[in-house]
Amino acid sequence: MRSCDPVAARRSAKGILYLSALACLISQSAAADVGPTLTAALETGNSDWSAYNVARNFTGVRGMTLDPGSGDLLALSRSSQQVIAIWEDASDPTGFTNATILDVASLPGSPVLALTHGLTYYQANLLVSSATDVYQFPYPSGSRKAITNPPRTVVSNIAGGGRGGAPLGHQTRSIEISPDGQWLYVQIGSLNNVDEDSSRSQIRRVPWAEALAAINADTGSIDFSDMEVFADGLRNAVAFAHDQKGQLWAADNGADEIERPDIGLDHQENPVEEINLLASSGQFYGYPFCFSSNETSTDGTVVQRAMPATKDDGVHSDAWCQDPNNNTGPLATLPAHSSPIAMAFMPSHAGCAADADPNSAPLSFPCSWVGDLFVTTHGSWNADVARGYALYRVPFGSDGRPLSQAPDILLQATEAAATCSPSAGGGLGCFRPSGLVVKNGTFFVASDATGDIVYLVNSAGSKSAASSLASPRISSPQAVLATIAFLFVAMM
8 A cells, every 4th residue: 555645725715715635546456547636626605614525536426325324425426337435444544445335337147227316325225226217235334345236126117108218308316215214205307398297207205114025025116106196296306305304305406498578587597496395295396387486476485487388278377376276386496597406404413513612523514504404506507607516505494494595605616607607518517516415514515527526614613623634545446437535634
């Protein structure tokens, strides 16, 4: 094993901190392709916040989750068809170690799973998703060993039934098991920009015990079409998560090129991205007949409007969309075309920093953020002024509902409005947030476009900590496309 001295560089301008970091790689298998800076520049929303590159060259990284038993961070790459585990290791001089725990190409029979996005972990069950199926692998908490079992299909036939097949349209299938272990939720997004009906825009669920029994008995998978429609009319709710009360929330991706010149609405600002509380099963959230406009009514709610294609069909008018008996509106919104991808609430046990004493939890964000919602946005592709490319904080009140104040930007591609615009390549070279994990009051944010995972910390609470940057050992020879460089960070 060889080592080298890591170097970190930073510069500040206009009150925003720009950071990049160099990590040296120690590998048991082969030298890795590690560059001196982040693939894409980043900026934080406050000079007391610091963002560090802790992984590189894991292109296509999408879903991320925690193994709660061990505290390991798990991340899935749809490019390399791998899942890696990342953990702190006090016995390692670098402070961190990682391993590839799932490499599809190395599984028995070399199955073609075509994993796209979904990743979750619950009680020794690792679940991943393709456009058509949800797969399960047994994985003991903290094992950190490569999975050698063949996949078992949990849910099949997603978007079948003559609708063009799942390879068409949105292909992400977010998956989540409720905190109480009662339900498995599976999401599906629209076939077209605007569909004729909502059959491809839902979150469905099945009792987890039923799915687990089918797996263990090898009696076959759960057919997606037989699952309960829990939430209907969500165009592409890739991001969803449970709050501390066990309630499910979802952030929706609105349609493109929606204009209502009859009332002065153009597609640059419409529709805004919805954040919905999925309070009870069977509610309808508007798509494809209604959208949330960039207008606010006198009571502070977002104005619901009829889609251009259906506003004159004799049924789905503005009045119909504004009737809560027909359409459940959002409780918060994000900018139009920002494209929410992942979300998480800061839990009460997050190891946050006491507001009166930031040094109580070095690097952590304040406990006043407990209960707040955090959302990664992938970024716009056709807005004249680029939107998103950011991690947002949506403040919540003591009642468990969003406050009326605008969301805060914690992390964003540098000068995203200009550098990620269509004229600059549509953001393909920008940091495009995808996966998100909240751990110990800090944030891990992935970018599928650049293959980076960054660590966002509150450096104001770590002034007395010793500064240390460290590099990882690559434990798996299969991790060529998922080379990870870790930095154990404490700002001087």
